[in-house]
Amino acid sequence: MSGTETLVGVIPESRREEIQVHLDTWRGHRLCNVRVFLLEFDGVELDEPRATKKGVVLKPDKLPELIRALAKVCELEGVALDLGSEAAA
16 A cells, blocks of 8 residues: 555564554545564565555544454453553554
8 A cells, every 4th residue: 555654553463474553544545454464475584574465454434343343252252352551552
């Protein structure tokens, strides 16, 4: 995605992948981009993470719906949801 990007968070997924959350501006529209990035490819560590096609892009006004759905998944799976100071940063 071209335009301006702000990295908001990184979630380690495995030795080979991480999930990055960006707030982007593309063609004048603000978007939240949640994407899987490769840290290594074919057993070789990459100099910098490489974006994959795996992910989702949402307008910020859709984020509350996504957060509610993810909170429901946490509830169903018995995962404690802590939206403490780190989420507000």
